Amino acid sequence: MAAKRFPVEASHILMFARSVGDDNPVYSDEEAAKKTEAGGIIAPPTFVQSSAQFDPDYFLRPKIGQPWFGSGKNPTGITRAPGGGGGGGGGGGGGLHAEQHYEYHRAVRAGDVLTATTFPGKTWEKEGKRSGKLVFSESVTEYRDQNGELVVTARGVGVRTERPVEQPAPAKA
């Protein structure tokens, strides 16, 4: 996740907090937030993940005029290259989020303008029981504020699976 400019806005925090089912007024009510120890609207602990919105190249967002792998007329908008793919194909069977770690140097506040800089980390492989060969890759993202100070350090681990993860029991959904 790389973003040259990640403006932290109160309305975005409100929507994000709602989506994770968190009605704490410190994320939505300026007046109530002022009376808390935080002293104003802050962001929930996993909010920086939404810097994806400000990463121009983020690959899990449909882009104007470009093919998208989700369904439309067909189950996927991307024609698979002959012999290509394996796994779930179409970009679908592959990437899952395996781990996420945050270190908070201070709270993220409405009004902050952050930058997100991502550094690649280790890569390793493992044989999985439920999904074939697993390829893990790590990345570290530093979120810095308008003064260049480190606010959050995020370390993510993604995993690409050889095939979709087998389910232990029939789907409940």
Next chain:
Amino acid sequence: MPLKASDLKVGDVHTARLVEDLKRTQIVQYAGASGDYNPLHTDEIFTTQVAGYPSVFAHGMLTMGMTGKMLTDYVGDARLTKYGVRFTSQVWPGDTLDSTATVTEVGGGIAKFDVKTVNQNGVEVLSGYAEARVD
């Protein structure tokens, strides 16, 4: 209210229900807010017919976000210094999740916790840790 070190002892447990009968719409809400529009989470046709999963499933980060509410409700606003997790099982629409923080260490103004979230069948979906400043 922030936690006081004097009120905490190793082994103390805090639990909270994160969600009951997770709706697809909440997953859509999370996709929109976070910017992660991977169709695996919102597009049933793609997910079942192309990716080969039985249904769409929640973003790991939605589970981490909901578990984060359990933590911040417990330790107080702006008190977390570390929070990390592994996603150990997928979360599906219809799931009910319960989360637990267990105190593992208290001292030097910091409390450490083991964090765990399970589904309605007792299957662990998230496992991790957190650290917070305490008074």
